[in-house]
Amino acid sequence: MGIGKRFRPVGRVDGMTAGISVSRNSLTRKAPLQRGGSIDITQRSNGRWRTALWPDTLKGRLIILLIIVSVTPIVLVGFTSYYWLDKVQQEKISVNYQSIVDNEMKSLEDIYANLGSVSQLLVVNGGLGDDVLEYLNNTDPVRKTDLFVRIDKSLTNIIYSNPSVNGLFLYLPAYENAVQFETSPLLPAFSFGSIDNEPFPLLYRANQLDFNSPHPSVLKEHDEIVVSLIRKIDYRAGESYYIYLEARFGDQLHTFANTPIGLHGKQLLTNAAGQVMFSDITERIPVGSFVTPEKKDARLQAYKQFAARSAQGWTMYFLVLLADYEKELNAWQIQFAWVAVLSLLVTVLAAIYIWWMVYRPLRGINREIKRFSYNQEERSVMRTNLQEFDMLFASFQTMRDKIVELIFEVEQKEKRRGELEVEKLMSQINPHFLHNSLNTIQWLARAGGQTEIVNLVKVFTRVLHYNMAKSSMIVTVQEEIDALNDYIELQNVRYDHRFNIAVDLEPEVGGVPIPRFVLQPLVENALYHGLLSEQGDIRVTLGMAEAGRIYIRVADNGKGMTPERIRELLNGEGGRKSGLGIGLNYVKKMLEVYYGVAADMTIESVVDVGTTIAITMPDHMTGRETDDKSYDR
Structure with missing residues (x-):
């Protein structure tokens, strides 16, 4: 009841306090929890994005890397190639079109130059113009007829020797029939009125030469567009005559009209003032209108413009619809796109094959x-038909076999370790009872004045304590020697000092760690199996062997053993298996447990000569074995 009374109010107070604290915490911590939740959501979202962009599986990363490796070169090379090829293609097309207009301008200049050269043959003072002048001034009908025939024949020869010249005639204002010496009849509807009034659109004037813009031919049965030249020649004071020459405009120009590059080209010809003198697109830009390309003429915005300006100031334009201009470029771009898609497809297929070729063996392994x-x-066989993966799988099989061997070895070690524990436990009696009994004997012997018995019990107690100690199974060589000396002293007392046992220890070996109970069984074997019934010598030697190893050698000059007896001792057959004589089999198992194949024990014996037992082992121990307390478990 007292306890109940004491705890009941405390419980109520604690319960109330706990309830209040939880309520306050739920109110005060609500906002931080919400912020923490939003952070968690953001972190999870970022984590999902990171996983999507860079997966945590080899398959996912391999796919992404293959995509990057496949697409990146195509994009970079494709972009670079497209940029430069596009630039080259545009320049090529532009150069081609510009060459058209340059050639057309040069062709027109050549036409005008040829007309000027032909007109030079008809001038006065050294040319056909002298005959024309004589014809104009002569009143003799016969002579005049001869001159007419002569002039007409010369003009015919000039026409035939200049195929580019379409025709010519002379305009003689002083005559009623002003048109004379025409190489071909003029159109009936053609009437000059006065040639001084510039009946043809003038392109430019050079000295007394008028170079006319393209216009319809004035000759009968010639319906083509021509360019013409009118040259004024003064032959008397106040009197002049005119030479008219024309050449086909279409034959010399539009030279690329029937080729793919010039199929859709349109031409404009403007004088120095920008007035259109000839137009292929009269519905948009009529003759007589003005164009100003430098001011972005709206009528020219649908065209790609190429221009060539002559030395006389007139300009030839070659206009190409933007759709037609870009058609060739677009055809190249489409071709490049197909090549890029094909390259990408081949690369992707190669990447998929590489992925399959790499991932399939990895999945099999x-x-x-x-x-x-x-x-x-079960031990399976796998063939990948790739040397690298076959070597990897072979390495895995080798590692697998070694792991199986190690597992078996560990199992055997654990089994032997258990056997050692059982043997050790079987050789022990109750330590407390045995020690108490020995202490009682020691006190009784001391009370009775039996000094030798006291010393014997003291040594025996130390030996028993060392053998049955529950401390670590790992001791130093010096500790093992000290225990061996006690054991030797005990045996000398027991057998009345019939044996001479010497111990040689190199100082640098004294601190080396070794398992407990290594020396005592070897010396005990020499006593019981070599020197038990007679006197003799036993020599124990410990020192450094090769680098990193020590040796232990126990030699006696006893009766020796046969090979069969040695085999029995190593196999634990016929030896003492209890008390202090644990036997060579115990030592052998101890070395296997703590050193494995790193330790080596040999027995050399000759009957009636003696026996030598030699052990070599590492001078260090690794892992948990350096502090092994397995016997205290």
């Missing part, structure tokens, strides 16, 4: 590893 994790008995 992973499957074998998983199978090995739960089934060490």
